[in-house]
Amino acid sequence: MDPISVTQLLQRIDDGEEAAREQLAGEVYGELHRMACRYLSQERVDHTLQPTALVSELYLGLFRENTPLKLKDRNHLLTTAARAMRRLLIDHARSKNSAKRGGGADRVDLDHIMDFYEERGVEMLELDEALTRLSAMDPNLAQVVELRFFAGRTNAQTAEIMGLSERSIERAWSTARAWLRNQLSADSGESPGGSQFS
Template identity: 40%
Template sequence: MVDGAADEITQLLHAWAGGNADALPRLLAIVYPELRKIAARRLSGERPDHTLEPTGLVHEAYLRLAHRPDRHWENRTHFYAVAARVVRAVLVDHARSRGRIKRGSGAVSVELTEASAGVPPPAVDLLDLDAALQELEAIDATRARIVELRHFAGLSNEETAEALGISVSTVKRGWLAAKTWIRRRMEGQTRQP
């Protein structure tokens, strides 16, 4: 994203958090296309009969973001970091509401991917991924946040590093270690990350 647009997002976020209702429509016009791309990427690995569309995911995430009492985002990256948690929550809530509790019973599956990977890895069950992320968070909260930001918000390594206040190399190592740990956990092997 161009620095000017990132600066404008930051200014609009501050204005909105400060109570300027006129900032919200302007902010939405700028972030909606990016949120739509994130939603489309998250849903691209879904089964064909999945009932949640990217537009529905974005609208539900937007409603949850708009009604948060803690709308004091520092900048664009912080906003997308919060959006990652909201997108994850919407997807998990949707999977639960569809009654998909166990793997193999039509559960929602998603891909844990690199943003720029050419070959998609195998799909994983969203509810299992959420459970694994909760376990990982108890063991290593930073690595869990890296997965959340990279996977659910589609942030780059650099943006993830900025959002977490860590180095890009730490993000890369954490992303690789977290993906490995999650894969092992999903295969029934539990090891410390």
């Protein structure tokens, strides 16, 4: 994925071409996946890789050439990346569930990235399912979750990307977490005070 083709894709999206939107999503997803594998196999830091760092890395990888990029396009790209990150993690969780055995280095590496969330007791597939239901009810709120949780954007950054005030993102984020918390504890059959998220 090179900056030029991305810029072109963004341009085509601007022109209202829906296919370009999907193509961009595919490219971003592929790039994240490749980056995750590559990054993790040569990782020099003795810590778990932050998935969100990948999103930053992706962004920087594309724009280190100092390509002038319209604010709108940049925001679109980050939204896409957040969505792709979510999908990457879900796909991985799913393949992990279905194929207990086998799998290549690829899988192990991605396990590493999952650790980040799993350490916190977040069950990826459950979360994904809840988020899907949330977006049916309130797509904006789901997007806040993607940007905050999967892309690691701050409230301020999320506000900028979504074109809302920081305060409203802050509140939306509170609502989203409370709702998720509600959903996930109900689904897992644990009492709200359960240890799952503590």
